[in-house]
Amino acid sequence: METYKFDKSMELFNRARAVIPGGIYGHLSPAVLVPGKYPYYAQRGEGGYYWDPDGNRYIDWMCGYGPMILGYNHPKVEAAVDEQRKNADCFNHPTPVMVELAELLVDTVKIADWAIFAKNGSDTTTYAVQVARQSTGRDKVIACKGAYHGAHAWCTPGHGGLTDADRVNVLMSEWNNLELFRKLVDEHPNQVAAIILTPYHHPAFADSVLPAPGFYEGIRSLCDRNGIVLIIDDVRAGFRLDLRGSDQYFGFDADILCFSKALGNTYPISACVGRDDLRLSASDVFFTGSFWGGGISMAAAIATIKELKETNAVAHMMHIGKLLQDGIRETGAKHGYEMSVTGPPTIPYASFACERDFMRQQVFCAEVTARGAFFHPHHNWFISAAHTEADVEHTLAACDEAFAIVKEKFND
């Protein structure tokens, strides 16, 4: 296969460095990919593909880090946006679509008796913790090491600009370590307002880990016995495992669920939903933003959820993801590599079982990407409903070449 060059990306990046700190920041920073080996900008998208400014096309296995779930420029979502745009977006009041979207979420998500909307995932995870505090009259929250709940000070993976006070009420536990959760609750009697978890463990720079048998049974029971609110941060996994909520995929009921990313098929929106007994506390926490009543993203979200339901999209994404996971495992084996394939099929990740330093992984993912299938070396990937079996085939052919390059380069 011919491989890609990124000259126009680099030109833009050099302009950007003069006027933006670091040029590109946050999760989009090229520093979290392999600098120089990846595109830095996106020009346009269509279905399961996007093009960079150099004209290179990618099968988008990252889906914009999750927000794209039905495909870029999906006709039904865009039609709903067209319709709402005739009215304009953001007013002195919400628009009627806000009521419709809340009704749809309450109807769709099992534990949801109410819904409330914002713009960032972080807005909702922070809010969920505050609602738990308001409801319990307690301050502490237990989270897992390595879990990502957003970029607010209490949970950011960054280090700059923080103070000691930011995390004084955050207790750190470990994924699947039920004993440690129990110990922390025991050590802080009547002080723990919430346990916040992602539905499974999907840290960056590491493999994904599913819940161990009995883990959620134990967590649910620990919360019930101690009056603790169980918050599931479904920002990343939401709508890719079970439209009723990722808690249902793993067989338990959360008290609060946080959604964002896939909810509006790239349009900016987040949502927090919860059980009836938290409704009053939810309205006691002041929660607002200038654009949160805007109708365009809500119209996009209504169209997205309806289309996901009507097309049984999760089943299709599971099928495609399974093909990709199995294919990578088999192609790796053909070259003598055991691949650690983790995460649910719709949010897969694959890495080299023989290393923890990402050296082979970085070469492998960059070579696959330069052949038109975007693989992030250090972060789980995402499947969309627009992806096809042909996309998997093209990707596995690229993997085949990339494994051969890794093998030669590392003398394996």
Add this chain to the structure above:
Amino acid sequence: METYKFDKSMELFNRARAVIPGGIYGHLSPAVLVPGKYPYYAQRGEGGYYWDPDGNRYIDWMCGYGPMILGYNHPKVEAAVDEQRKNADCFNHPTPVMVELAELLVDTVKIADWAIFAKNGSDTTTYAVQVARQSTGRDKVIACKGAYHGAHAWCTPGHGGLTDADRVNVLMSEWNNLELFRKLVDEHPNQVAAIILTPYHHPAFADSVLPAPGFYEGIRSLCDRNGIVLIIDDVRAGFRLDLRGSDQYFGFDADILCFSKALGNTYPISACVGRDDLRLSASDVFFTGSFWGGGISMAAAIATIKELKETNAVAHMMHIGKLLQDGIRETGAKHGYEMSVTGPPTIPYASFACERDFMRQQVFCAEVTARGAFFHPHHNWFISAAHTEADVEHTLAACDEAFAIVKEKFND
């Protein structure tokens, strides 16, 4: 004049109360207006007007609490959005318009050597404080009582779900009280990272207050002498006083400016800009959100800023705002009322000088609103470039009727 009814608003609100905590939350809550006397939903907007679900038309003197500055559905902004939408919004990377917008802001805003983008005003005020902390190695920030810097825990005007730790590093001063600022800095030597101020004082449930002569000279000098970063939260006033930044309108230079609201003419975007010596610290603070690289709102912002420049929109808005301010003062006087008319002409507010309990104010604003000109009783208003002299005339005719009603009702 015929007055309005709100039956369809109430129907929607009753549906909403079943599925959304409080029905409508945050700054859009009808509880901050006069419940029952105002529309609760917006159906559509065009230019300086919007219509509620009952078909009532309003001259929108709130501009969606600020985001609308050129008029709803402005042709040039919508054309830019159309163009960007062909490409889709949110990807694995930023789009080229991010570089263009950063260059435009650095070119437009006097103190800006760099720019960085997010979705909420709160995102940028919190980030600005973190950048100041990172740069100074200090924890404390001084803010003013009654100032609104967003809904994050360190600054929210709400009470629910907070902990004592949230504000342990926030020292409260008072607007225009230079002595108190100096005292707080003296009492916390080498501990104050930032002073954060709105360019003038625009609290809710109170009149606006401009900076006293010498106030900003004193603040700037206090910051310089003590190595404190001066953050101006221009989220509300930005682009309505001076396109170079509201610090320039009041004759001083900030170190960091926060923008949002008007920046994208209702499309959701916020920005933080700063001086070169803060650039490294700015890139040391992890700052990200799922949709922050999205091109649509950035394309809207580029079109908005260019149109504001090309049409000299601030001058037109100042003219309209001045007509409205003078007209309210004169119409009030005709009925024997002294009106307290405060704020810059483009962000005006008027209240009854004879009361502090808002009793007349609520009746007055509701009666004007029910005659087709939206007046918020407890929050400053906003002028847009789409507003006309005819809009002011209609509004003053409504004021004339409303003052008469107040006079009769209160036996004044």
